[in-house]
Amino acid sequence: MANLLIDSVKDRTYDAIVIGSGMSGGWAAKELTEHGLHTLMLERGREVKHVTDYPTAVLNPWEFEHRGQVPLHIRQEYSIASRNYAFHEETMHFFAKDSEQPYVQEKPYDWMHGYQVGGRSLTWGRQTQRWSDFDFGGPARDGFAVDWPIRYADIAPWYSRVEKFVGITGNKDGLATLPDGEFLPPHEMSCAETYFKKQVAASYKDRHVIIGRAAHLTQPQPIHYQQGRAKCQHRTLCERGCPYGGYYSSNASTIPWALRTGKLTLQSNSVVHSIIYDEHKNKATGVRVIDTQTRQMTEYYARIIFVNASALHTNLILLNSTSNRFPNGLGNDNGLMGTHMAFHSYRGRVTAIYDGNLDSTTDGRRPNSSYIPRFRNVFKQETDFLRGYAATFYSSRAELQNQDGIGASLKQNLINPTLGDWQVGSAMMAETIPKANSTVRLDSTLTDNWGIPQLRVSVGYDENDEKILKDFFEQFTEMYTKAGFKNIRTQDTGRLPGSENHEMGGVRMGREPKTSLLNSWNQLHHCKNVFVTDGACMTSTSTQNPSLTYMALTARAANYAVKQMKALTL
Numbered sequence: 125m126a127n128l129l130i131d132s133v134k135d136r137t138y139d140a141i142v143i144g145s146g147m148s149g150g151w152a153a154k155e156l157t158e159h160g161l162h163t164l165m166l167e168r169g170r171e172v173k174h175v176t177d178y179p180t181a182v183l184n185p186w187e188f189e190h191r192g193q194v195p196l197h198i199r200q201e202y203s204i205a206s207r208n209y210a211f212h213e214e215t216m217h218f219f220a221k222d223s224e225q226p227y228v229q230e231k232p233y234d235w236m237h238g239y240q241v242g243g244r245s246l247t248w249g250r251q252t253q254r255w256s257d258f259d260f261g262g263p264a265r266d267g268f269a270v271d272w273p274i275r276y277a278d279i280a281p282w283y284s285r286v287e288k289f290v291g292i293t294g295n296k297d298g299l300a301t302l303p304d305g306e307f308l309p310p311h312e313m314s315c316a317e318t319y320f321k322k323q324v325a326a327s328y329k330d331r332h333v334i335i336g337r338a339a340h341l342t343q344p345q346p347i348h349y350q351q352g353r354a355k356c357q358h359r360t361l362c363e364r365g366c367p368y369g370g371y372y373s374s375n376a377s378t379i380p381w382a383l384r385t386g387k388l389t390l391q392s393n394s395v396v397h398s399i400i401y402d403e404h405k406n407k408a409t410g411v412r413v414i415d416t417q418t419r420q421m422t423e424y425y426a427r428i429i430f431v432n433a434s435a436l437h438t439n440l441i442l443l444n445s446t447s448n449r450f451p452n453g454l455g456n457d458n459g460l461m462g463t464h465m466a467f468h469s470y471r472g473r474v475t476a477i478y479d480g481n482l483d484s485t486t487d488g489r490r491p492n493s494s495y496i497p498r499f500r501n502v503f504k505q506e507t508d509f510l511r512g513y514a515a516t517f518y519s520s521r522a523e524l525q526n527q528d529g530i531g532a533s534l535k536q537n538l539i540n541p542t543l544g545d546w547q548v549g550s551a552m553m554a555e556t557i558p559k560a561n562s563t564v565r566l567d568s569t570l571t572d573n574w575g576i577p578q579l580r581v582s583v584g585y586d587e588n589d590e591k592i593l594k595d596f597f598e599q600f601t602e603m604y605t606k607a608g609f610k611n612i613r614t615q616d617t618g619r620l621p622g623s624e625n626h627e628m629g630g631v632r633m634g635r636e637p638k639t640s641l642l643n644s645w646n647q648l649h650h651c652k653n654v655f656v657t658d659g660a661c662m663t664s665t666s667t668q669n670p671s672l673t674y675m676a677l678t679a680r681a682a683n684y685a686v687k688q689m690k691a692l693t694l
Contacts, residue, residue: 133425138164138389139689141411141426143396143441146243148658148674149432150374150382151286155682156430157387161689164389164424165379166413168433169220169239171392172246174352174375178365180214188213204234207623210247210363218246218363228567231584234623235436241392242375243434244625247363250339250371250491252292252672254283254303258502259666266501266510269464269558270634272663273644276303282676290372290675291348293492294337302334302497302668308342310335315481316519316546317494323607330502331603333517336495339372351377360489371491393417395574399429399445399454399654407653408454414574428653428685428694432678435465435659439564439630440579442656455648458638461631462565464558465583466665468626469513470619472552472593474600476609478519479545485521493518496550498667500595509591513554514667515600519546548609550600554592555667556585556621558629583621626670628662646681653694655681 139161142152149165156163171177185191192213199206205219220237227235238244257276263269280303287306294307313321313335321333340356341348348354353369353376362371369376382388397412400423410425431438439462445454453461493516500512522544526537562584566577597614604612621627634640637649642661648654657678659670688694 136423137425138162139426140164140428140430140685141166141424142430142432143411144243144432144434144437144658145241145374145379145390146238146432146434146658147245147248147374147671148678149243149430150245150378151675151678152430152432152657152682153382153388154378155679156686157382157385159683159686160387161686162387162389163382164391164426165382166394166396166411166424167241167243167390167392168395168416169241169243169392172240172242172365172375174369174373174380175367178367179217181361181364181367183214205236207234207620208236209249209624212363214361215247215363218365224573226570226572227578228570228580230580230582232620233581233583234620235581235627236622236625241379241390242373245373246365246375248625248671249669250362251495251669252287252290252337252339253495253497253668254305255279255666255668255673256301256303258301259664259668262511262666263664266505268510269664270632270636270639273633273635273640278644279673279676279680282680283672285679286672286675288345289347290339290377291341291344291353292337292672293340293342295335297332297334299332299334299497301499301502305337307337308345311338311340311342311490311492313494314486314519315484316478316548317517319478319480320517320548320607321494324496324603327603327606328499331499332497334495334497336492336516338492340491341370351381353377356491358489358491360491362491395576396433396441397421397444397574397576398441399431400425401445401447401449401454401651403447403449408651416574419574427689428655430678430682431654431656431660432658435627435630435662436564436579436581438656438658438660440566440576442631443566444577450650454654455641455650457650458641460639461641463560463563463630464632465562465564465627465629466556466558466662467583467621467628468624468665468667469554469556469585469589469592469621470551470624471617472513472515472554472596473549473615473617474597474604474612475547475549475615476604476612477545478548478607478609480608481546482543485543486519500599507591507595509588509595510557511555511592512667513552513592513596515550515552515596517548517550519548521545522547548604552593552596553667553669554589554596555665557588558632558664559586562629564630585621626659626665628659628665628670631656631660632663633661634663645684646677655685657681
């Protein structure tokens, strides 16, 4: 019997455990297995294999029962997820129902879930911009949050490593606020976007319109063919899952790469309950996992643990990982875990009409837009709010249908529309300030479907966010007016925090254990063999999309962990 128990523990012991299979979890698995570590990847959702498990990827519009619309009774089951931009009849199988993860909203908050292998890397917006020292140095300069323990130079080589593997399209624009990367050929701006770019350059020295930087293979390199990926087909059906691997997802890229090493064990339907801390060894030794099919709890063991469950789930797991040494959550000596949460505000929209370049239109589809990097409060504090915002810029020509006639003439009129003026628009993505009273914490009585405490979320907008929104409306109205655009309209979309998946914070990096949870290598200050490299680790949010930074931080931390294991310090 003793031998059987020893064999059972041995079968459940690995060099590393990665919690989560999404954007950052995939990178942790790739890096760790490439270095020879036997790695267990735990995913709470179902298995989704690249290509074979994208059921709607090649369906035509008329093959959907409701032509892409979601019936009311189903939408009610997904009341939170249905507010996400990517939620449609053809994608809803990649979103979780409200009942799958109940939580308490002390303030209105949309917590989006992608419970499947690959997580939300299947449905992300694919925008990928590097951060600069204006972002990493922001808290120290502007007096909010705590100082980042790293700067751009620390992460720059890891950005390059990730970009080359993922495949990023973009231009080398030479902007101090937006460092250039390792780019594939860029998408092309429309003539309306090129016109606006020239108008902005003529009127402003500090504002720039560039083509967006996105995780699409415009010209695959050998490393991408080795992954089994092919050129982006510009179908713009990305959120269904791309059978070509034309955009980056964990399913198409890092997970298959890790599996080919023979070192990865991928286990789906596995909800992580908590991390096991050994008070005699002064380190974490494994995780407790609930099988969603059998509801049985099993313990798995490893020398190092990477927590990449997505920001809110990562906070939940760590807060629920209590022991005599850590009664308030693993590594939470200072009580800061679950505080200083932040996100990106997407509330602002500005649209207009451009009546020039009427001899031209767009050709085909483009899974990207133009982009305007942050220009407020960059080199100096110039407004009554902290930080700033970036924005997209997009354009298309309206189709005008002639509904005159009867029978054959009406049919001909309908199938031969004429083109109207250009419709242009911008969507804001604004930085929000992490605050002590922006929190997630465990409920003392309510539990989820697995008996794990529910999360109480208290994260909302503040006065700084309202000032940013007002300034965005004013500045873009001015820019559009100078460009000669007409019928300029502003809109507060009312989008809730969390609705765009950019939740960050709660287990922030920092220089001092008194004011942060993680060090410069993403290790818990007080439990060095546990690493957090998803959105939970973020000290501030910047105005750039965060996924590229998550991946770069993960690659950096994983390589550091391997070196420390070889040096026998972990």
